[in-house]
Amino acid sequence: xxxxxxxxxxxxxxxxxxxxxxxxxxxxxxxxxxxxxxxxxxxxxxxxxxxxxxxxxxxxxxxxxxxxxxxxxxxxxxxxxxxxxxxxxxxxxxxxxxxxxxxxxxxxxxxxxxxxxxxxxxxxxxxxxxxxxxxxxxxxxxxxxxxxxxxxxxxxxxxxxxxxxxxxxxxxxxxxxxxxxxxxxxxxxxxxxxxxxxxxxxxxxxxxxxxxxxxxxxxxxxxxxxxxxxxxxxxxxxxxxxxxxxxxxxxxxxxxxxxxxxxxxxxxxxxxxxxxxxxxxxxxxxxxxxx
Amino acid sequence: xxxxxxxxxxxxxxxxxxxxxxxxxxxxxxxxxxxxxxxxxxxxxxxxxxxxxxxxxxxxxxxxxxxxxxxxxxxxxxxxxxxxxxxxxxxxxxxxxxxxxxxxxxxxxxxxxxxxxxxxxxxxxxxxxxxxxxxxxxxxxxxxxxxxxxxxxxxxxxxxxxxxxxxxxxxxxxxxxxxxxxxxxxxxxxxxxxxxxxxxxxxxxxxxxxxxxxxxxxxxxxxxxxxxxxxxxxxxxxxxxxxxxxxxxxxxxxxxxxxxxxxxxxxxxxxxxxxxxxxxxxxxxxxxxxxxxxxxxxxxxxxxxxxxxxxxxxxxxxxxxxxxxxxxxxxxxx
Numbered sequence: 001x002x003x004x005x006x007x008x009x010x011x012x013x014x015x016x017x018x019x020x021x022x023x024x025x026x027x028x029x030x031x032x033x034x035x036x037x038x039x040x041x042x043x044x045x046x047x048x049x050x051x052x053x054x055x056x057x058x059x060x061x062x063x064x065x066x067x068x069x070x071x072x073x074x075x076x077x078x079x080x081x082x083x084x085x086x087x088x089x090x091x092x093x094x095x096x097x098x099x100x101x102x103x104x105x106x107x108x109x110x111x112x113x114x115x116x117x118x119x120x121x122x123x124x125x126x127x128x129x130x131x132x133x134x135x136x137x138x139x140x141x142x143x144x145x146x147x148x149x150x151x152x153x154x155x156x157x158x159x160x161x162x163x164x165x166x167x168x169x170x171x172x173x174x175x176x177x178x179x180x181x182x183x184x185x186x187x188x189x190x191x192x193x194x195x196x197x198x199x200x201x202x203x204x205x206x207x208x209x210x211x212x213x214x215x216x217x218x219x220x221x222x223x224x225x226x227x228x229x230x231x232x233x234x235x236x237x238x239x240x241x242x243x244x245x246x247x248x249x250x251x252x253x254x255x256x257x258x259x260x261x262x263x264x265x266x267x268x269x270x271x272x273x274x275x276x277x278x279x280x281x282x283x284x285x286x287x288x289x290x291x
Numbered sequence: 292x293x294x295x296x297x298x299x300x301x302x303x304x305x306x307x308x309x310x311x312x313x314x315x316x317x318x319x320x321x322x323x324x325x326x327x328x329x330x331x332x333x334x335x336x337x338x339x340x341x342x343x344x345x346x347x348x349x350x351x352x353x354x355x356x357x358x359x360x361x362x363x364x365x366x367x368x369x370x371x372x373x374x375x376x377x378x379x380x381x382x383x384x385x386x387x388x389x390x391x392x393x394x395x396x397x398x399x400x401x402x403x404x405x406x407x408x409x410x411x412x413x414x415x416x417x418x419x420x421x422x423x424x425x426x427x428x429x430x431x432x433x434x435x436x437x438x439x440x441x442x443x444x445x446x447x448x449x450x451x452x453x454x455x456x457x458x459x460x461x462x463x464x465x466x467x468x469x470x471x472x473x474x475x476x477x478x479x480x481x482x483x484x485x486x487x488x489x490x491x492x493x494x495x496x497x498x499x500x501x502x503x504x505x506x507x508x509x510x511x512x513x514x515x516x517x518x519x520x521x522x523x524x525x526x527x528x529x530x531x532x533x534x535x536x537x538x539x540x541x542x543x544x545x546x547x548x549x550x551x552x553x554x555x556x557x558x559x560x561x562x563x564x565x566x567x568x569x570x571x572x573x574x575x576x577x578x579x580x581x582x583x584x585x586x587x588x589x590x591x592x593x594x595x596x597x598x599x600x601x602x603x604x605x606x607x608x609x610x611x612x613x614x615x616x617x618x619x620x621x622x623x624x625x
Contacts, residue, residue: 035402037535086586092402093349094589097542098582100535105578112571223413230406261421268410272395275407279399 006137007252013141014210015248016148020203021225022232022240023155024196029234030172031192034084035096038103039200040222045106046071046204047121047213048114060122068201076197080190103218110215123209144206151202152241155195159237168192224251227271233281242282315452323448324520329560330455331516334462336540336552338509343538344547345470346502347482348396352408354533355415356385356507358526360514362419365432365524374438374519381515382508389507393500412534419526431525435518445519455516462509469505470549478502482547543581545593554592 021043028034036042050067058066083102087095125143129136159165170178171188179185203221211217224247232243247267254266274281315323339353360381367377395407419426426432437445438454445451469475477498480488489495518524536559544555562580566573588595 029402035405083582083586087589090589093546094542094585096405097539098585100539101578101581101585105575105582108571108574108578112575226406226409230403234402262417265414265417268414271410272407275399275403276395279403 003256005132007256008249009137009145010141011249011252012245013144013148013248014207014251015228015245016145016152017203017207017244018221018224018228018248019152019241019244020148020199020206021221022228022244023152023237024199025225025229026234026237026240027172027192027196029229031168031189032084032088033092033095034088035092035099036196037096037099037222038106038218039225040218040220041103041106042075042197042200042218043204043207043221043225044213044215044218045075045110046201047208048110048119049074050205051119051121051213052114064124064205068198068205071201071204072194072197074197075200076194077190079197080193084193103222107215107218114215116215118212118214121208121213124205125209140210144210147202147206151199155199156237156241164188164191224248224267227267230271231267231274231282236281239281246282311456312453315449320448323452325560325564327448327452327455327520329556330452330459331513331520332537332540332560333459333553333556334516335510335513336537336544336556337462337466338506338513339537339541340506340546340552341466341469341478341509342502342506343541344551345475345482346478346499346506348393348499348502349402349405350392350408350503350506351405351531351534351538352392352412352415353506353510353537354529354531354535355412356389356510357514357517357533357537358415358419358529359385359388360511361518361524361529362426362432362514363511364515365435365518366425368436368438368519369432369434374436374515378512378515381511385511385514386504386508389510390500390504392507393503396499396503397496409531409534412531416526416530419529426526429525431523432518433523435522435524437519437522451520455520458512458516462512467549474498474501539581543584543591545591545597548591548593548597551591551593558592 021039024042025036025039028036046067049070050063053063053066053070054060079102083098084095087098123140123143125140125147127139129138130142131137157165159169167178167183168188168191170181170183171185172192175185178188207221208217225244228243228247229240230243231246232241233239247270250270251263251267255263258266311326315326318326335353335357338356339350342348342350342353363381363384364374364377367380368374392408392411396404399407420428422428437451439445440450440454443450445454470478477488477493478501480491480493481495481498481502485495517528540555540559541552542555543558544551544553563573563577566576569576584592588598590597
């Protein structure tokens with residue numbers, strides 16, 4: 001029983017990271033029909049940017065700020081201006097392919113210009129463990145979970161309660177009407193790209209101490225975030241949270257109770273079942289079809 | 292098309308075929324391997340071009356079908372069966388699995404379909420890796436034999452290249468006929484407007500499944516050639532990235548254009564080789580070039596050509612109109 005409890009806690013910790021990445025993924029889809037196949041690499045890069053700032057001699061806290069700002073500039077602003085904007089009017093698919101090429105370019109660049117070896121990364125959560133209900137839980141898991149949940153709640157409050165957040169939602173749901181009622185749609189779309197960059201930078205900061213910084217670490221993360229986004233509901237932020245946590249827990253339980261070999265298959269099968277029988281996701285809204 | 296155009300096209304085609312037959316005579320083993328790989332990948336990309344470019348169904352699973360074909364061919368030929376039989380089995384198996392994979396396409400469209408096929412692709416990889424009794428897992432199947440064709444051994448690289456080229460030629464002719472048949476028009480109707488196609492009496496359900504099945508069968512054929520080409524089959528080449536690569540080939544070449552896949556496969560297979568002098572940077576350069584191309588022309592390389600020809604056509608037409616207008620008053624004057 002305590003074993004199960006451990007697994008669920010660890011699952012919730014990784015799940016909250018998946019949720020962060022998945023939220024960014026759904027935000028980009030909602031506001032600008034961008035399916036970002038490089039989202040996993042987006043999580044990989046900020047850790048290396050932070051490491052680069054540290055190598056330049058800055059302390060860890062400064063590296064977090066510096067690396068975070070660099071991430072926002074590169075993964076938010078530059079990504080939108082240089083790749084998304086010129087391609088958006090040509091439809092979903094060419095842009096999706098371009099992000100695939102981007103993911104290759106990012107992986108290879110880090111491998112070439114930084115290192116092909118896995119790099120250790122300092123943790124912002126304290127080490128050690130505490131005892132809850134008779135089983136010991138690592139502080140790192142708890143810290144990651146706490147940070148993840150805090151970020152998600154903060155983002156949700158921003159989207160629901162502030163004027164800017166509501167304008168963002170309006171711009172996502174119906175850009176034409178939003179423009180008519182005076183929402184600066186273009187600025188709102190840019191804001192979602194910046195928020196996505198900030199979310200992946202935070203996810204990078206939380207996940208890298210656990211899995212080390214490696215150029216290829218985005219592969220599994222990106223796919224998990226994908227699945228989380230769809231399982232929860234591709235068109236809702238809340239869905240991405242539910243999906244992220246569900247996939248995190250399910251992944252851990254599958255590794256323990258199904259088989260390590262087919263561990264990765266469990267979320268995929270869930271994905272196919274969800275798409276076939278509830279394409280709008282666990283708590284998403286159905287998308288209207290137009291002729 | 293005017294007669295001069297037609298002659299020009301025939302001459303260009305003959306030149307390309309002559310080059311494909313003659314140039315390899317001077318190539319070493321590695322060059323022949325790369326060219327054979329181009330032919331094999333072209334076949335898979337042609338299949339994906341049917342599913343995606345002509346019928347408009349996004350599939351991220353073509354790499355998995357290449358894997359299915361490769362494993363089917365490797366397992367059968369290693370156990371002493373002839374490659375011809377293995378090819379038939381690989382194509383039939385891929386056709387059947389592709390048909391089944393088409394069913395989700397009847398329920399969901401576009402990005403959802405992309406994700407279903409993406410999941411299928413990863414599941415297929417897990418099966419290749421984990422079912423050791425069948426696929427020998429990560430150790431792979433080695434010593435896949437190359438076939439004898441009419442008593443001629445293709446163990447050497449050059450005859451095997453001609454075998455791949457011949458198969459590509461057969462696929463090209465068959466595909467040419469397919470897209471010009473009523474079936475080809477039904478596929479395109481499916482892409483352009485499925486509702487309208489349905490209301491005009493096209494059985495969209497059947498053609499959607501068919502687009503998947505035929506496209507996948509070509510993936511299987513490509514795999515059945517891939518196994519004897521490399522003479523070794525293990526799960527590593529058949530990850531999701533092969534599916535993504537094939538998709539990139541189709542889009543970069545020009546999705547929905549007949550010759551798009553040949554060009555896309557040539558770029559994907561040859562360009563990294565040509566860029567090898569840049570050492571570790573070649574994949575970065577390749578990826579950046581692909582992005583730059585897509586920004587410049589989202590319809591791929593043939594899209595650029597198509598646009599150019601159309602603009603020239605429009606210019607010629609407007610010049611004709613202007614000339615006609617200018618000559619009208621003259622005729623009316625006397």
